[in-house]
Amino acid sequence: MRVDDLDTPVPVIDLDRVEHNLAKMQAYCDKHGLALRPHIKTHKLPQFTQRQMELGAVGITCQKIGEALVMAEAGCPDILLSYPIVGAAKVAPLAELAGKTKLTVAIDNPVALDTVAAAAQQAGVEIGILVEFDSGDGRCGVQTPEDALTLARRANGNGLTAFRGLMTYPRGPRTVPFVADTRKLLDEAGIPLQTVSVGGTPGCWDTHELPGVTELRVGTYIYHDRATVGAGVATLDECAVHVIATVVSRPTEDRAVLDAGSKTLSSDRVAPSVGEGFGLILDYPDAVITRVNEEHAVVDLSSCAKKPAIGERLRILPNHVCVVSNLHDRMAVSRNGEVIGEWPVAARGCTR
Amino acid sequence: MRVDDLDTPVPVIDLDRVEHNLAKMQAYCDKHGLALRPHIKTHKLPQFTQRQMELGAVGITCQKIGEALVMAEAGCPDILLSYPIVGAAKVAPLAELAGKTKLTVAIDNPVALDTVAAAAQQAGVEIGILVEFDSGDGRCGVQTPEDALTLARRANGNGLTAFRGLMTYPRGPRTVPFVADTRKLLDEAGIPLQTVSVGGTPGCWDTHELPGVTELRVGTYIYHDRATVGAGVATLDECAVHVIATVVSRPTEDRAVLDAGSKTLSSDRVAPSVGEGFGLILDYPDAVITRVNEEHAVVDLSSCAKKPAIGERLRILPNHVCVVSNLHDRMAVSRNGEVIGEWPVAARGCTR
Numbered sequence: 001m002r003v004d005d006l007d008t009p010v011p012v013i014d015l016d017r018v019e020h021n022l023a024k025m026q027a028y029c030d031k032h033g034l035a036l037r038p039h040i041k042t043h044k045l046p047q048f049t050q051r052q053m054e055l056g057a058v059g060i061t062c063q064k065i066g067e068a069l070v071m072a073e074a075g076c077p078d079i080l081l082s083y084p085i086v087g088a089a090k091v092a093p094l095a096e097l098a099g100k101t102k103l104t105v106a107i108d109n110p111v112a113l114d115t116v117a118a119a120a121q122q123a124g125v126e127i128g129i130l131v132e133f134d135s136g137d138g139r140c141g142v143q144t145p146e147d148a149l150t151l152a153r154r155a156n157g158n159g160l161t162a163f164r165g166l167m168t169y170p171r172g173p174r175t176v177p178f179v180a181d182t183r184k185l186l187d188e189a190g191i192p193l194q195t196v197s198v199g200g201t202p203g204c205w206d207t208h209e210l211p212g213v214t215e216l217r218v219g220t221y222i223y224h225d226r227a228t229v230g231a232g233v234a235t236l237d238e239c240a241v242h243v244i245a246t247v248v249s250r251p252t253e254d255r256a257v258l259d260a261g262s263k264t265l266s267s268d269r270v271a272p273s274v275g276e277g278f279g280l281i282l283d284y285p286d287a288v289i290t291r292v293n294e295e296h297a298v299v300d301l302s303s304c305a306k307k308p309a310i311g312e313r314l315r316i317l318p319n320h321v322c323v324v325s326n327l328h329d330r331m332a333v334s335r336n337g338e339v340i341g342e343w344p345v346a347a348r349g350c351t352r
Numbered sequence: 353m354r355v356d357d358l359d360t361p362v363p364v365i366d367l368d369r370v371e372h373n374l375a376k377m378q379a380y381c382d383k384h385g386l387a388l389r390p391h392i393k394t395h396k397l398p399q400f401t402q403r404q405m406e407l408g409a410v411g412i413t414c415q416k417i418g419e420a421l422v423m424a425e426a427g428c429p430d431i432l433l434s435y436p437i438v439g440a441a442k443v444a445p446l447a448e449l450a451g452k453t454k455l456t457v458a459i460d461n462p463v464a465l466d467t468v469a470a471a472a473q474q475a476g477v478e479i480g481i482l483v484e485f486d487s488g489d490g491r492c493g494v495q496t497p498e499d500a501l502t503l504a505r506r507a508n509g510n511g512l513t514a515f516r517g518l519m520t521y522p523r524g525p526r527t528v529p530f531v532a533d534t535r536k537l538l539d540e541a542g543i544p545l546q547t548v549s550v551g552g553t554p555g556c557w558d559t560h561e562l563p564g565v566t567e568l569r570v571g572t573y574i575y576h577d578r579a580t581v582g583a584g585v586a587t588l589d590e591c592a593v594h595v596i597a598t599v600v601s602r603p604t605e606d607r608a609v610l611d612a613g614s615k616t617l618s619s620d621r622v623a624p625s626v627g628e629g630f631g632l633i634l635d636y637p638d639a640v641i642t643r644v645n646e647e648h649a650v651v652d653l654s655s656c657a658k659k660p661a662i663g664e665r666l667r668i669l670p671n672h673v674c675v676v677s678n679l680h681d682r683m684a685v686s687r688n689g690e691v692i693g694e695w696p697v698a699a700r701g702c703t704r
Contacts (some may be wrong), residue, residue: 007441007704041646063647083647084600086611086663089359108601111662139643139650140601140609247491248436249460257492259438263678264703267619291491294393294674295415295703297434298491310463311438323648326615327678329701351616351647351679352359 001339002334008246008313009260011324012332015340018048018222025056025204025221031279032208037061037080037197039219042322044347045331046074048222050254059102061199061217063159065093068351074346080130081105082167082199082217084112084140086118093352094119104128106167108141113154113161120160128164130197133182136172144214145182152191165193169217170200171210175236179212202231209352225321230274236317237280241331242325243316245297247308256308257289258297260316263327265294280317284308289316353691355684360665361612362597363676364684367692369592370574377573378407384560389413389432389549389666391571396699397683398426400574405429411454413551413569417445418702424452426698429560433457434519434551434569436464436492437471445704446471456480458519465506470529472512480516481507482549485534488524497534504543517545521569522552523562531564543558554583577673582626588634588669589640591662593676593683595631595668597649599660608639608660610649612668616677619644620672632669636660641668 003012029036038052039061049060049071059078059349062068068079073199079101085094086109097103098119105116105127113129120127131151134141142148148166155163166182170173179196186193197219198207199226207216220227223241224234265279278297286303301307310315318324325331326348333341355364381388390404391413398563401412401423411430414420420431431453437446438461449557450471457468465481472479483503486493494500500518507515518534520527531548533607538545549567550559553576559568572579575593597612619630630639630649636656643650653659660666670676677683678700684695 005441007445008439009703083611084609086600087360087598089357093359108603109662112600134603138607139603139645139648141603143603182552220504246439248438248464251460251486251491251493251495255490257436259435262618262620262675263701266614267675268614269619272358293491294678296491310461322615323619326646327701328703349615349679351361351680 001180003108003244003334003342004313004338004341006339010246010332011225011241011243011328012334014240015333015335017238021222021224021238021240022052022055023231025218028059028205029216030056030261034207034213035215035217037217038222039082039199039217039245040067040071040347042219042325044325044345045175046071046346047341047343049074049076058215061219062351064350065090065097065352068097069093069100070347072097076101078098078102079104080217081198083170084108084132085115086112087115090115091118092121095122098123098125098127101308106129106132107128107151108132108152110154113151117158117160127161129161130165130167130195131163132167133178135168135175135178137169141168145178145185148182148204149185149189152186153189156191163191165195165197167197168199171198171203171207174280176210176212183212201228204233204235219322223321226280226317226319227274230270239317240312241321241326243318243320245314245316247310247312247314250310256299256301256303258299259295260297262292263291263294264324265297265316265318266320267314268323268325270319271289279319282315282317284314355686355689355691356665358596358684358691360596361616362684363593363595363680364686365575366592367685367687369590373574373576373590374404374407377570378409382408383569386559386565387567389567389569391434391551391569392419392423392699394571394677395473395574396677396697397424397695398423398698399695401426401428410567413571416702416704417442417449418704419699420449421445421452421697422702428453430454431456432549432569433434434521436460436484437467438464440466443470443474447474450475450477450479456482456516458482458484459503460484462503462506465503469510469512473679476550479513481513482517482519482547483515484519485530485531487520487527489521491521491647493520497530497537500534501537501541504538505541508543515543515608517547517549519549519574520551523550523555523559528562528564535564548647553580554585556585572673575673578632578669578671582622590595591669593670593673594634595670595676597666597668599662599664599666602662604653606652608651608653610651610666611647613647614644615646616676617644617649617668617670618672618679620675622671631671634667634669
């Protein structure tokens with residue numbers, strides 16, 4: 001079957017572009033002596049986890065225990081959970097995971113560390129710890145090197161977990177000084193700092209310029225999207241996932257409605273400097289998706305010289321491709337316009 | 353098991369509130385002689401479709417063929433597809449659906465009408481047609497009564513479909529004059545106008561004040577959410593779905609991070625007049641969810657006198673509950689704080 005014959009809306013992966021993107025990132029990391037630990041939240045597919053490991057990744061990154069269990073059960077031998085795991089209900093699934101793969105968990109507070117220690121005890125294995133620090137993004141992470149040291153000591157002192165290093169997301173302006181200051185404190189305390197892990201596809205090609213960083217966590221690079229193209233780290237030709245949609249209505253001269261709404265594209269936006277609307281229609285780059293409801297994209301055609309007809313199929317570059325993977329049970333997989341498979345998104349919907 | 357013991361993040365349905373909301377809407381429609389045709393996009397659960405039919409609904413509304421097939425296979429005898437179905441790939445599934453339930457499809461253009469006619473031919477059954485008109489919302493719908501007449505004639509003239517009436521979403525200022533003008537044209541043409549269907553939970557309690565309207569399509573009323581409370585059509589005590597989330601990090605005095613991000617709550621916003629952020633934290637109404645990433649909600653606590661601790665469980669009222677149903681494979685179902693089931697969201701993810 002050809003991509004042109006698929007029922008719409010449908011997200012389609014271009015396998016050749018995926019291969020290109022995976023190889024390019026691994027080559028970059030190899031050249032600069034960086035460990036590559038891909039974040040699988042973008043693809044959620046064991047097939048691509050396996051390929052990333054074959055190409056030289058040291059392991060993968062997962063956000064939630066559920067995602068990590070899917071990948072561990074598919075054979076992934078080394079997983080970083082880059083998320084603070086908190087609460088009694090998490091202990092049993094985390095212990096199950098620790099029994100299936102070499103596990104490291106990122107934490108930024110003692111409650112999360114205690115949860116991990118309880119899981120390590122239940123599993124009877126040691127779990128690695130990265131201490132997450134806030135390098136300027138304002139999400140999770142300890143605020144000072146002193147707090148990082150306190151958690152590192154506690155991780156190494158409980159007999160169940162082992163401090164392995166520092167992690168931040170993505171890699172804000174405080175990254176390098178924070179790492180240097182913390183390294184000094186750790187040296188004084190006799191605690192080795194093995195890993196310094198930074199994340200984020202935007203900015204990825206500058207990672208080697210950050211002294212002290214040893215590991216790169218990137219997810220979106222496998223597919224790229226409107227946001228990473230807008231960030232200047234990929235070209236449109238490197239984008240490997242598009243949503244094919246159909247024009248289902250043309251109520252007025254300047255309005256089209258497509259069958260890909262927020263259930264297909266999500267409601268995620270891009271920075272105003274990158275572009276307007278809820279995705280880029282490649283065939284009509286002057287068109288703007290001004291609104292998405294669950295099943296409708298309303299498109300403003302007023303700037304378009306040529307306008308699409310009802311029934312026409314359009315190719316949309318998503319603003320944020322990771323959330324597209326999460327919205328679809330299956331992804332069509334293609335090569336040269338031919339559909340070579342439809343893969344279940346095995347780690348979709350794992351919010352826990 | 354108690355709701356308090358569920359792993360988080362988790363969406364929880366309060367069954368008593370659902371019963372209250374369903375009964376209240378049916379009573380309203382009965383009182384005013386309106387047919388109630390609930391939109392199942394909100395719950396996506398055959399269990400609630402059945403309950404809505406038991407209480408007196410004339411049938412249900414679905415947006416996509418896939419959703420409708422789930423409900424038809426669960427026994428629903430009368431379905432309106434309120435979406436323009438366009439394209440060759442839709443004919444076979446639409447024909448399959450037409451063989452399983454009494455089917456009506458809303459269209460606003462001849463290409464969609466031809467798709468429905470082709471499905472009727474393949475199924476060997478007549479399919480009803482509503483002509484969608486634009487009453488001011490600026491999404492789908494014909495723009496003039498004359499265009500509505502043209503489509504009604506074409507629907508009645510092809511031997512495969514039958515014109516049954518008019519539909520709009522939601523019910524803009526042009527609704528009443530448009531219906532009156534179209535009725536006049538249809539009368540002159542000898543075409544009966546059986547159904548005039550309007551939609552939308554916001555504004556629902558005023559439907560009886562719209563002369564000529566015969567049918568109400570509402571979805572969100574079963575659960576309600578921050579948007580419908582903000583629209584003044586429900587109280588907080590009528591909201592029947594909440595997301596339970598855990599505080600996983602407290603990086604600073606004024607910042608908390610919860611384990612419910614856009615994969616749990618979506619990125620949907622509410623109107624600025626209704627409120628800020630990505631959901632209302634009931635336990636801390638002065639807190640603002642300023643940002644969601646896929647698994648993180650970043651909360652600004654600067655206006656809160658009391659602040660939550662790491663590990664604390666918070667109850668969040670979603671901005672838009674329909675998209676929450678679509679994000680979760682299962683919903684916990686509760687009564688008086690006791691979990692009485694976990695139901696698979698059978699029509700989740702049906703984008704086609």
